[in-house]
């Protein structure tokens with residue numbers, strides 16, 4: 321489902337046009353001085369914090385995805401290391417330390 325269709329469903333239900341939670345704010349464009357859709361407080365404030373700039377909002381989304389993947393990778397690595405016998409963990413740590421020199 322594309323954003324336009326998802327938005328229409330959320331707006332028709334009286335929900336936040338972005339996240340679908342309860343809408344309690346009327347959003348408007350500061351630039352054009354026109355009303356937009358109803359949003360929840362968090363989404364409305366979020367747009368303001370990102371200066372209503374699509375480029376910044378997309379970069380913020382990429383930032384969050386990047387760090388989620390990094391954390392998942394670190395968690396997998398830690399789990400893999402914890403599953404190894406202690407001598408193998410020590411050998412891996414020594415190899416890593418030598419690489420850093």
Ligand SMILES: [Zn+2]
Nearest residue numbers: 336339360363
């Ligand atoms: Zn919302």
